[in-house]
Amino acid sequence: MTEEQIEEAARATETDLGDEMVLEQDTILEQDGAEVGALPEHLEFENAHLSEGWESVPRSYARLESETHRTTGRMWRAMSIAVLILLFLNADRLSRMVQSLPVGSWADTTIVMSEAWDEEMHKHELTDISTTIRANVEAFQDANWDDVTSWIGSVFGTTPEPETSGVNTDEPLALRGSTRNS
Amino acid sequence: MLFPTFEFGLFFLIVFAVSWELRRELSLRKLFLVAASYFFYGWWDWRFLALLALSSFINFSAGWLVGRTQTPLSQKLTVGVAVTLNLCILGFFKYYGFFLESLDDALTALGLARDLPFLHVILPVGVSFFTFQGISYVVDVYRGHVKASHSILNVFLYISFFPQLVAGPIVRAAHFLPQLDETPRLTRAMVGMGTVLILTGLIKKMVIANYLATQLVDPIFFDPSVRGAGDLLIGVYGYAVQIYCDFSGYSDIAIGIAALLGYRFTANFNQPYRSASLQDFWRRWHISLSSWLRDYLYIPLGGSRKGSFATYRNLFLTMFLGGLWHGAAWTFVVWGTLHGTMLGIERYLTRRLNAFAPKDDGTPGIIKRLSGSTMHLVGIIWTFHFVCLAWIFFRAESIGLAWDYLKGFGDWTTPNELVTPFLVALIAIAMLFQFTPSRLGRWLAEGIKEFPSPMLGAILGLGIFFIWAIAPNGVAPFIYFQF
Numbered sequence: 001m002t003e004e005q006i007e008e009a010a011r012a013t014e015t016d017l018g019d020e021m022v023l024e025q026d027t028i029l030e031q032d033g034a035e036v037g038a039l040p041e042h043l044e045f046e047n048a049h050l051s052e053g054w055e056s057v058p059r060s061y062a063r064l065e066s067e068t069h070r071t072t073g074r075m076w077r078a079m080s081i082a083v084l085i086l087l088f089l090n091a092d093r094l095s096r097m098v099q100s101l102p103v104g105s106w107a108d109t110t111i112v113m114s115e116a117w118d119e120e121m122h123k124h125e126l127t128d129i130s131t132t133i134r135a136n137v138e139a140f141q142d143a144n145w146d147d148v149t150s151w152i153g154s155v156f157g158t159t160p161e162p163e164t165s166g167v168n169t170d171e172p173l174a175l176r177g178s179t180r181n182s
Numbered sequence: 183m184l185f186p187t188f189e190f191g192l193f194f195l196i197v198f199a200v201s202w203e204l205r206r207e208l209s210l211r212k213l214f215l216v217a218a219s220y221f222f223y224g225w226w227d228w229r230f231l232a233l234l235a236l237s238s239f240i241n242f243s244a245g246w247l248v249g250r251t252q253t254p255l256s257q258k259l260t261v262g263v264a265v266t267l268n269l270c271i272l273g274f275f276k277y278y279g280f281f282l283e284s285l286d287d288a289l290t291a292l293g294l295a296r297d298l299p300f301l302h303v304i305l306p307v308g309v310s311f312f313t314f315q316g317i318s319y320v321v322d323v324y325r326g327h328v329k330a331s332h333s334i335l336n337v338f339l340y341i342s343f344f345p346q347l348v349a350g351p352i353v354r355a356a357h358f359l360p361q362l363d364e365t366p367r368l369t370r371a372m373v374g375m376g377t378v379l380i381l382t383g384l385i386k387k388m389v390i391a392n393y394l395a396t397q398l399v400d401p402i403f404f405d406p407s408v409r410g411a412g413d414l415l416i417g418v419y420g421y422a423v424q425i426y427c428d429f430s431g432y433s434d435i436a437i438g439i440a441a442l443l444g445y446r447f448t449a450n451f452n453q454p455y456r457s458a459s460l461q462d463f464w465r466r467w468h469i470s471l472s473s474w475l476r477d478y479l480y481i482p483l484g485g486s487r488k489g490s491f492a493t494y495r496n497l498f499l500t501m502f503l504g505g506l507w508h509g510a511a512w513t514f515v516v517w518g519t520l521h522g523t524m525l526g527i528e529r530y531l532t533r534r535l536n537a538f539a540p541k542d543d544g545t546p547g548i549i550k551r552l553s554g555s556t557m558h559l560v561g562i563i564w565t566f567h568f569v570c571l572a573w574i575f576f577r578a579e580s581i582g583l584a585w586d587y588l589k590g591f592g593d594w595t596t597p598n599e600l601v602t603p604f605l606v607a608l609i610a611i612a613m614l615f616q617f618t619p620s621r622l623g624r625w626l627a628e629g630i631k632e633f634p635s636p637m638l639g640a641i642l643g644l645g646i647f648f649i650w651a652i653a654p655n656g657v658a659p660f661i662y663f664q665f
Contacts, residue, residue, distance in 0.1 A: 061365075064365075064367050064369075065365075067367070067368075067369055067370070068202075068205065068366075068367045068368045068369070068444075071368045071369060071370055071372075071373055072202045072368050073635075074370075074373070074634075074635040074638070075198070075368065075373050075442065075635075075638075076198070076199065077635035077636075077639065078635045078636075078638035078639035078642055079195065079198070079639065079642065080639065081635070081636060081638075081639025081640065081642075081643060082639045082640075082642035082643035082646065083195075083643070084639075084643070085639070085640065085643025085644060085647060086643055086646060086647055086650075089643075089647050090647050090650055090651070093650050093651075094188070096655070097187065097188040098188060100187075100188075100189075101188075101189070129651075130647070130650070130651040133648070133651040133652060134651055134652070137651075137652045140603070140604050140607075141397070141602070141604045143602070143603050143604065144602065144603070145603060147603070148603045
């Protein structure tokens with residue numbers, strides 16, 4: 001059910017219930033787009049009584065309820081997408097994290113499944129992004145001040161002679177660090 | 183269960199889904215959240231669940247009694263008993279060992295050594311936080327700031343609500359309990375703010391705090407006597423940034439999670455290292471604790487209403503006890519004493535200077551404005567370095583190690599091993615964010631709240647992915663868990 005339809009139903013009943021009141025059924029907000037046409041027929045206004053299952057609520061309540069319903073759904077969808085992204089891009093981290101689960105058959109199954117998933121993602125090279133990022137971070141961790149000076153020099157065109165610094169500034173910082181490590 | 187873990191991610195997805203499904207059944211929702219919070223707490227050590235329940239029950243009963251009794255004397259008596267019981271719980275679990283060890287040392291020094299009843303008492307996670315929340319509830323009921331709750335579920339949820347249970351922020355009953363009687367709402371603004379806070383909290387904790395802890399602070403504080411002055415200097419700067427990112431990161435995540443569940447917490451940090459005075463620092467650092475100490479300790483002691491001497495004494499006592507609250511060790515006592523003493527000195531000097539140069543109403547000229555800015559800058563630098571000095575005692579394992587650390591600043595000949603570009607960059611970036619506009623987070627949240635769900639999901643997913651990719655392996659416990 002849309003906002004406009006709730007508003008329409010509210011306007012239809014304002015005469016009997018006062019300006020601040022709208023009608024709402026417990027299930028209305030659960031039925032986005034469904035059963036909307038049936039709404040006015042379910043109302044009886046004899047002696048200001050409402051048919052069973054209907055209750056009067058303030059208009060602001062209906063608006064907030066409607067917003068909460070939509071925002072909860074939106075957040076739920078967003079979190080599902082986030083989980084999918086993490087499953088695809090961060091499979092190696094996931095397989096490491098599940099190792100810490102308490103011992104049990106459920107944990108064993110989870111670990112086996114996550115390892116199989118990680119292998120699959122490796123095959124499709126989806127884990128390469130995180131590997132590249134980590135390599136760059138590790139290279140930065142290993143870099144010394146000479147490396148940084150050379151890198152700044154190469155960026156701003158004031159590179160000191162490679163012989164004196166002992167660093168090949170044509171290489172990216174990440175590669176330099178990883179070469180030194182190896 | 184730590185926030186940045188797989189277990190917590192799964193736990194939160196379930197709690198989010200079920201709690202919003204139950205939003206129209208308030209009692210059921212609260213019952214579910216209490217159960218979830220006890221599950222969260224029991225994940226560490228299920229044996230302490232009874233302690234949490236006992237603390238909640240004591241405070242609920244005391245609040246109920248205060249609400250029912252009419253005579254001020256019996257109300258005072260009830261509050262006194264409740265506060266004493268709360269402090270007994272805290273005292274036993276947190277200070278029993280410290281007290282006996284100190285007594286044993288003193289008796290040995292006097293040649294009166296005795297066999298004392300030492301016990302190996304395990305410190306329950308978050309006991310200081312939930313005890314303070316319990317006291318806050320009973321005192322607020324007594325002061326009339328909040329009505330005594332007739333729902334035991336409300337009090338149980340207030341004390342055990344999992345986002346703030348183990349490391350704060352210390353939520354006030356007057357602020358939180360009324361929210362429990364309203365139908366919970368989730369607005370776009372709350373989602374925007376929650377997302378920004380969770381992501382910034384994760385960056386602070388998982389990237390900045392964890393790298394600084396493992397690569398800089400822990401090695402230096404392990405044995406400061408073998409380090410040069412340069413290493414020691416960057417070590418204490420690193421610890422200042424680490425503890426800020428660790429604790430404010432936790433607070434950000436807690437506030438963000440509460441927002442996604444429909445509850446509002448107040449901010450716990452506000453760029454503390456941009457403070458130009460120690461008084462300003464305490465308005466920006468661990469706001470929920472400093473305001474708690476102000477309202478439930480400093481003001482009941484008399485605050486600044488009973489003359490100069492009493493004011494300085496109250497300031498000192500508040501900070502001294504605040505230091506002791508952080509941990510049962512002499513290093514924390516020194517930390518609190520340093521802050522209490524310097525707050526007093528600062529207050530005295532400010533008053534004397536104001537007496538020499540009273541404020542005028544005229545528009546300041548360029549010289550005056552320049553000197554104002556210079557003084558402000560000097561104030562920021564001085565305050566930051568004084569806070570760093572105090573952090574040395576806060577972090578050191580013993581007074582001896584802290585003293586070694588201070589002595590090391592005289593040695594500028596030992597080569598520096600830890601002043602690396604990576605660590606300097608981490609500290610510099612974190613400090614830079616102390617001086618950005620304070621509404622930066624709100625602006626980001628304003629932008630995010632309008633995004634459609636696929637884009638919001640992409641921000642969340644890619645944000646967490648990127649943080650995980652650059653963060654070191656493993657998750658270190660939050661520093662404030664030990665308090």
